[in-house]
Amino acid sequence: MTKQPERIFVKGNEAVARGALAAHCKCFFGYPITPQNEIPEFLSAEMPKAGGRFVQAESEVAAANMLLGAGACGIRAMTSSSSPGISLKQEAISYMAGSEIPAVIVNMNRGGPGLGDIGPAQGDYYQSTRGGGHGDYRLLVLAPSTGQEAYDLTIKAFDLTFKYRNPVMILGDAILGQMKEAIIPWQPENIDDEAGRDWSLTGADKREKRLIKSLFLEEGALAEQNRTLQTKYDDMQSYVEYEEFETEDAELVVCAYGSIGRIAKSAVRSLRAQGKKVGLFRPITLYPFPSEPLLALARQGKRFLTIEHNLGQMVDDVRLAIRTVADSEFAPIFPGNLPVPEDIEGPVLKCLEGK
Amino acid sequence: MSRIVIQEDRCKGCLLCTTVCPTQIIVQSDRFNQSGYKVAEVPGPDMEKCLGCTSCALICPDLAIKVYKTPKKNKGAA
Amino acid sequence: MSEMNEKLVFDRPQAVIDRPTHYCPGCHHGVAHRLVAELLEELDVVEKTLLVTSIGCSVFLYNYLNVDAVEAPHGRAPAVATGVKAARNDKFVFAYQGDGDLASIGMAEILHAANRGERIAVVFVNNTVYGMTGGQMAPTTLIGQKTTTCPEGRCLEREGAPIRMTEIIAGLGGTAFAGRASLDSVKNIRTAKKYIRKAFQCQLEDRGFGFVELLSACPTNWKMTPLKANERIADAMIPYFPLGVFKDVTEEGGEC
Numbered sequence: 066m067t068k069q070p071e072r073i074f075v076k077g078n079e080a081v082a083r084g085a086l087a088a089h090c091k092c093f094f095g096y097p098i099t100p101q102n103e104i105p106e107f108l109s110a111e112m113p114k115a116g117g118r119f120v121q122a123e124s125e126v127a128a129a130n131m132l133l134g135a136g137a138c139g140i141r142a143m144t145s146s147s148s149p150g151i152s153l154k155q156e157a158i159s160y161m162a163g164s165e166i167p168a169v170i171v172n173m174n175r176g177g178p179g180l181g182d183i184g185p186a187q188g189d190y191y192q193s194t195r196g197g198g199h200g201d202y203r204l205l206v207l208a209p210s211t212g213q214e215a216y217d218l219t220i221k222a223f224d225l226t227f228k229y230r231n232p233v234m235i236l237g238d239a240i241l242g243q244m245k246e247a248i249i250p251w252q253p254e255n256i257d258d259e260a261g262r263d264w265s266l267t268g269a270d271k272r273e274k275r276l277i278k279s280l281f282l283e284e285g286a287l288a289e290q291n292r293t294l295q296t297k298y299d300d301m302q303s304y305v306e307y308e309e310f311e312t313e314d315a316e317l318v319v320c321a322y323g324s325i326g327r328i329a330k331s332a333v334r335s336l337r338a339q340g341k342k343v344g345l346f347r348p349i350t351l352y353p354f355p356s357e358p359l360l361a362l363a364r365q366g367k368r369f370l371t372i373e374h375n376l377g378q379m380v381d382d383v384r385l386a387i388r389t390v391a392d393s394e395f396a397p398i399f400p401g402n403l404p405v406p407e408d409i410e411g412p413v414l415k416c417l418e419g420k
Numbered sequence: 421m422s423r424i425v426i427q428e429d430r431c432k433g434c435l436l437c438t439t440v441c442p443t444q445i446i447v448q449s450d451r452f453n454q455s456g457y458k459v460a461e462v463p464g465p466d467m468e469k470c471l472g473c474t475s476c477a478l479i480c481p482d483l484a485i486k487v488y489k490t491p492k493k494n495k496g497a498a
Numbered sequence: 499m500s501e502m503n504e505k506l507v508f509d510r511p512q513a514v515i516d517r518p519t520h521y522c523p524g525c526h527h528g529v530a531h532r533l534v535a536e537l538l539e540e541l542d543v544v545e546k547t548l549l550v551t552s553i554g555c556s557v558f559l560y561n562y563l564n565v566d567a568v569e570a571p572h573g574r575a576p577a578v579a580t581g582v583k584a585a586r587n588d589k590f591v592f593a594y595q596g597d598g599d600l601a602s603i604g605m606a607e608i609l610h611a612a613n614r615g616e617r618i619a620v621v622f623v624n625n626t627v628y629g630m631t632g633g634q635m636a637p638t639t640l641i642g643q644k645t646t647t648c649p650e651g652r653c654l655e656r657e658g659a660p661i662r663m664t665e666i667i668a669g670l671g672g673t674a675f676a677g678r679a680s681l682d683s684v685k686n687i688r689t690a691k692k693y694i695r696k697a698f699q700c701q702l703e704d705r706g707f708g709f710v711e712l713l714s715a716c717p718t719n720w721k722m723t724p725l726k727a728n729e730r731i732a733d734a735m736i737p738y739f740p741l742g743v744f745k746d747v748t749e750e751g752g753e754c
Contacts, residue, residue, distance in 0.1 A: 092584045118584040122577065123610035130574035130607070134550065134581025137568040142585065160571050266566040266582065268589055270545035276560050278569035422507075432523035434717075434724035440684050457523065475684045477508040481528030482519065487508035 139265025524724020573604025615672025
């Protein structure tokens, strides 16, 4: 890669959009919803310049199905939305998982349930990491916490979706999408837009026809397809990313992801300055979940406090990871509130004192 | 003379072909195929009435009919 | 002697795979498949065709046509085809949908794909009933027609009127060709082929969205013999769903 020296000052949404262009994304299908509108707005202007196509779809349902069509052609394609819109996309996401179609889906999580609000929240953790639609499948889920990470992980998402032929979700929130900060854009080298596409639709010219589908009616065929998917999900387990901060001598490890992970990092810094032995474990891949490194921390006798911008979802995965040796406390930040580091310091101190 | 060949294992016995034949030579036979459909046929001597118009083949949903045509001699055989 | 000069004047097109179909006796899907396949060959686009199939009896079209294909969720074929065309602009893209798929659950997708003037074609098979699921009322079910979900017959006051899709599609700006034909007679089948050719050419000539509705029989779910079902098209369907060309920018000499 070539790091371009200049820094640019952009919203997280624009960082995602720029990352997509850098990754040779050639098709974007979107629909307006706050707080992700800067992604389609930016790409409506920039995608055609890059030789791609931008379509403002008639609905989230249609946008996701357009994504399905483009992905079936082996083209790098993306859609973005926020929580209520992501619910509508679940139909196509299930079909894409079942048909093994690569695609990148961005969710700038807002408050729910229902129409909720347009502020940040993490209520879509279950939906993202458990598939989200009907049937048994998984998405690879990446959770950036900064504008730079949003840019970097968007580029990575396109590699991963083709590596596994599985939809990849980038799960941000309104904080990430709307906050402006400096990022350093970079251009990945050696992107091969054609390699490993021997399954994609190009026209049956001097070869057997290809068929991409998720319907398997023949005796044993669906079981075989599910076995194939299971094998793929097993393979994915080797791909985990996470950040550990000040965990080495920590008595208490705060587990948090995305924007809350970033705010928790500030809280940990502040508490460290007060001499408190606390650290941060921030999963970057939410699926696959970084269970092994978390278990390693648990085996060192550390205690855990999971903090999320919801009523408690990722805490299930934390507990599953460490269940043989430890447990995790949980502190919610209710969707609708915009948290500051002090909101996290309180529960952490309480947890430390409750030793 | 012209003639048709009905691929009996493909015929589903819908008999749409019988309704469009201008010389009405296609009829339901007494034979069942492997799928249990009573297939259409042109009884032997009637075949010489076939005009080779392809109507039966055009309406057959199962592509079970091939049509052969012999140009008339007075038009000059190719 | 005469057999020496004999010519094969009708045979299955090569683009149709030589295998039995799963369709019921007298179902017109097979005729529609053949017309489509013949045109793909005549327009020389078999190798560059990307087919989008929909949900319903015709989902298995991908088993019968010798072209690359992707299966769309119920009603979403025009959206999927939009994505396919966006990704591979140099290919020939068409979708094939039934009336439940297109005119009910997929109403938004078909209208907007047409309105955007997507360079795709849609072949719409209308048999006034949900076939694969066992004969429930469709948006095209005729007034008085009995189905498993309107056992007393479709009632105008209760269920509304059957939807005439071609007329609606013809009213949209992006549509280059919209026509309705029927598969119940040799003459109508020949016209149907002309219309499908036009709809396909609109894409190849970069004119706009191409749409053809084909009135078809579903003997099984109409609970009729194939011959009676075929007669019903002329007796009951065509009077409500008039045949003809409803929009044709090639005749008008322009692009949509």
